Amino acid sequence: MSDQDSSIKTKTTESNQAINLAVSAVNAPLQEEMPFAVIQGKELTILPKDLYIPPDALEVILEAFEGPLDLLLYLIRRQNLDILDIDVAEITRQYLGYIELMTSIQLELAAEYLVMAAMLAEIKSRMLLPRQQAEEEDEEDPRAELIKRLQEYERFKQAAEDVDELPRMGRDIHQATSEAPDRDQQRPHPDVDIKELVTALADVLKRSEMFESHQVEMEKLSTRERMSQVMENLRDNQFVPFVALFTLEEGRLGVVVTFLAVMELIKESLVEIVQSESFGPIHVKAKTS
Amino acid sequence: MNSDLIKKIVEGALMAAGKSLDITQIERLFTDDERPPRDQIKAALEEIDTDSRGRGFELKQTASGYRFQVHQELATWVNRLWEEKPKRYSRAMLETLSLIAYRQPLTRGDIEVVRGVAVSSEIIKTLQEREWIRVVGYRDVPGKPALFATTKQFLDYFNLKSLDDLPALGEIKDLTELDPALELTLAQGVASNDDGEETLVVGMPESIEIKPETVQVEPKDDSQTHE
Amino acid sequence: MNSDLIKKIVEGALMAAGKSLDITQIERLFTDDERPPRDQIKAALEEIDTDSRGRGFELKQTASGYRFQVHQELATWVNRLWEEKPKRYSRAMLETLSLIAYRQPLTRGDIEVVRGVAVSSEIIKTLQEREWIRVVGYRDVPGKPALFATTKQFLDYFNLKSLDDLPALGEIKDLTELDPALELTLAQGVASNDDGEETLVVGMPESIEIKPETVQVEPKDDSQTHE
Numbered sequence: 001m002s003d004q005d006s007s008i009k010t011k012t013t014e015s016n017q018a019i020n021l022a023v024s025a026v027n028a029p030l031q032e033e034m035p036f037a038v039i040q041g042k043e044l045t046i047l048p049k050d051l052y053i054p055p056d057a058l059e060v061i062l063e064a065f066e067g068p069l070d071l072l073l074y075l076i077r078r079q080n081l082d083i084l085d086i087d088v089a090e091i092t093r094q095y096l097g098y099i100e101l102m103t104s105i106q107l108e109l110a111a112e113y114l115v116m117a118a119m120l121a122e123i124k125s126r127m128l129l130p131r132q133q134a135e136e137e138d139e140e141d142p143r144a145e146l147i148k149r150l151q152e153y154e155r156f157k158q159a160a161e162d163v164d165e166l167p168r169m170g171r172d173i174h175q176a177t178s179e180a181p182d183r184d185q186q187r188p189h190p191d192v193d194i195k196e197l198v199t200a201l202a203d204v205l206k207r208s209e210m211f212e213s214h215q216v217e218m219e220k221l222s223t224r225e226r227m228s229q230v231m232e233n234l235r236d237n238q239f240v241p242f243v244a245l246f247t248l249e250e251g252r253l254g255v256v257v258t259f260l261a262v263m264e265l266i267k268e269s270l271v272e273i274v275q276s277e278s279f280g281p282i283h284v285k286a287k288t289s
Numbered sequence: 290m291n292s293d294l295i296k297k298i299v300e301g302a303l304m305a306a307g308k309s310l311d312i313t314q315i316e317r318l319f320t321d322d323e324r325p326p327r328d329q330i331k332a333a334l335e336e337i338d339t340d341s342r343g344r345g346f347e348l349k350q351t352a353s354g355y356r357f358q359v360h361q362e363l364a365t366w367v368n369r370l371w372e373e374k375p376k377r378y379s380r381a382m383l384e385t386l387s388l389i390a391y392r393q394p395l396t397r398g399d400i401e402v403v404r405g406v407a408v409s410s411e412i413i414k415t416l417q418e419r420e421w422i423r424v425v426g427y428r429d430v431p432g433k434p435a436l437f438a439t440t441k442q443f444l445d446y447f448n449l450k451s452l453d454d455l456p457a458l459g460e461i462k463d464l465t466e467l468d469p470a471l472e473l474t475l476a477q478g479v480a481s482n483d484d485g486e487e488t489l490v491v492g493m494p495e496s497i498e499i500k501p502e503t504v505q506v507e508p509k510d511d512s513q514t515h516e
Numbered sequence: 517m518n519s520d521l522i523k524k525i526v527e528g529a530l531m532a533a534g535k536s537l538d539i540t541q542i543e544r545l546f547t548d549d550e551r552p553p554r555d556q557i558k559a560a561l562e563e564i565d566t567d568s569r570g571r572g573f574e575l576k577q578t579a580s581g582y583r584f585q586v587h588q589e590l591a592t593w594v595n596r597l598w599e600e601k602p603k604r605y606s607r608a609m610l611e612t613l614s615l616i617a618y619r620q621p622l623t624r625g626d627i628e629v630v631r632g633v634a635v636s637s638e639i640i641k642t643l644q645e646r647e648w649i650r651v652v653g654y655r656d657v658p659g660k661p662a663l664f665a666t667t668k669q670f671l672d673y674f675n676l677k678s679l680d681d682l683p684a685l686g687e688i689k690d691l692t693e694l695d696p697a698l699e700l701t702l703a704q705g706v707a708s709n710d711d712g713e714e715t716l717v718v719g720m721p722e723s724i725e726i727k728p729e730t731v732q733v734e735p736k737d738d739s740q741t742h743e
Binding site: 194201 | 528531532534535573576583584585586587588590591594595597603604605607610611613614615617618630631632646673674675676682683685
């Protein structure tokens with residue numbers, strides 16, 4: 001066990017003595033000549049005012065225990081008892097003593113502690129029930145479940161201590177290193193398989209074919225589609241300059257397609273075309289029926 | 290390649306690496322045409338081990354391979370190299386880690402059942418950040434809780450080659466050993482007599498002095514406990 | 517303290533430190549009452565030096581003290597620990613190379629016409645540095661662009677006697693059919709997950725390892741897979 005742990009344990013033990021003294025102080029009126037005497041079934045609810053408890057002592061107790069199972073184990077081991085020999089009534093009394101003390105000084109207690117208190121009380125009451133001889137055969141010992149859990153927890157409590165004792169990197173053992181020789185930083189060339197070369201060529205050739213056919217499709221402009229676009233431009237029933245229908249960026253082919261579209265629209269009598277003077281600007285307007 | 294050079298190469302690489310190297314990594318130090326058979330590499334490792342006897346360091350095989358490490362018995366002196374004291378781990382962390390190590394794979398809930406208290410997320414996070422534990426799957430129950438297991442880094446850190454090298458778990462006593470005599474003591478009670486020895490005393494359990502250690506509290510301790 | 521323990525402590529501390537320690541630092545390993553005289557520490561260092569002869573490492577005295585160092589003559593092998601796995605050539609690089617191989621001699625402009633994109637100077641430079649391509653003349657057009665062709669080293673690397681031995685383009689299909697693993701790796705990529713287990717990961721063709729043997733790469737050697 002580590003030094004830290006044992007220092008906590010030491011504190012805990014001192015605090016326990018404080019509690020024991022608290023117990024005896026309560027009982028003092030009953031048996032003055034024997035200070036560490038009996039509790040007559042009375043629950044411990046009030047701390048005697050004259051009793052000094054080191055500040056934070058109970059918090060230390062609580063922090064020192066890894067939960068209700070750990071506290072129970074402590075209570076059992078303190079009496080040098082085997083887990084199998086636990087006297088539920090007594091353990092319950094002691095356990096409740098702790099819980100009462102802690103709640104009485106308003107320590108926030110994890111819910112698990114209270115659950116355990118209830119469980120102990122239940123086991124205790126079952127143990128006290130008179131049992132029929134016949135029933136004893138098949139009825140399980142009420143303590144069985146608790147004992148199982150205590151044993152299981154104790155195993156891992158021990159395992160944790162064993163693991164803590166293992167030689168550990170940086171504490172007991174240290175990585176040995178020597179300075180590495182000078183590094184030459186030249187990066188090696190990647191390997192290339194001839195198949196990669198052939199595949200790359202196949203890819204690039206295939207792509208260049210696709211590229212070419214793609215361009216041809218781009219140039220295929222539909223006159224019908226363009227007719228719709230022109231009609232769209234004339235939607236507002238206004239005269240639009242003829243030249244404004246063309247998009248020069250489309251190049252020669254684009255201009256031709258637009259021209260054909262306008263011709264087609266005139267032929268179908270969908271648009272009218274107006275030129276107010278010779279060589280003057282031509283305007284186009286959608287026909288209104 | 291002669292065996293002496295092989296040995297030197299392996300030794301030099303292990304020293305320069307500053308961490309464990311496994312056989313495959315050692316093999317990769319050699320080009321395809323110069324690579325010695327695995328047997329020869331293992332023989333070299335054995336020889337290195339022998340050569341290092343009686344020195345300040347040793348060759349150790351852990352989970353992720355071979356490494357040179359400074360002897361445990363020298364830790365007292367070597368630790369003086371560093372101002373900081375080696376870190377301590379809390380009981381909660383060690384218990385959680387041990388449960389994962391011995392019972393893997395298991396969920397956080399499984400850990401909580403054994404420990405009887407909630408496992409803090411902080412502990413799980415720390416263990417994962419240290420790469421001592423990792424999630425290896427999810428249990429097929431509602432909520433799909435993560436299943437944790439330990440890593441090679443965990444074994445390396447604790448100087449272990451495999452999980453089999455963990456200290457044996459304590460045995461669990463069979464419940465059939467439950468002392469039937471206790472039935473008696475339940476009906477009766479244990480008390481101390483004047484000599485401080487335990488005797489069986491008939492009576493109701495509640496009315497009985499049970500804590501033997503309270504008898505041991507000596508008045509002189511009061512100075513320590515009360516002030 | 518006996519001289520053997522002193523020697524072990526000094527040796528262990530030097531190994532654990534992984535850097536130079538001077539005499540004062542070594543002295544500080546010992547408490548006041550156990551500290552040996554300086555002569556004895558120096559004698560220990562000399563003995564350590566002698567013991568290390570013929571091993572993969574040696575004790576070196578540097579300006580800042582003593583340290584263990586791996587023999588320089590082992591650099592070739594030991595440095596493979598950190599050898600970066602060569603980065604794979606980009607698709608642009610392979611396409612450029614294949615065009616030069618199959619269509620030589622040709623200019624950078626010729627390559628750009630077929631690939632549809634500019635060829636980076638970096639690619640041409642790398643191929644020239646590897647001595648796989650060279651300038652064999654200049655085309656007699658404005659700007660006098662360089663004409664590239666492959667070299668004898670290129671043929672040697674690919675184990676070809678002459679350019680006639682390059683696989684015919686018509687064979688490409690057969691080639692991929694011959695090697696189903698190639699198609700597999702083209703459709704997928706091999707990657708390692710954090711658990712050190714191999715999984716198949718679907719990826720874009722650009723991110724693909726083509727060589728089937730990459731499947732065998734073990735994930736544990738972090739040092740060699742810095743990609």
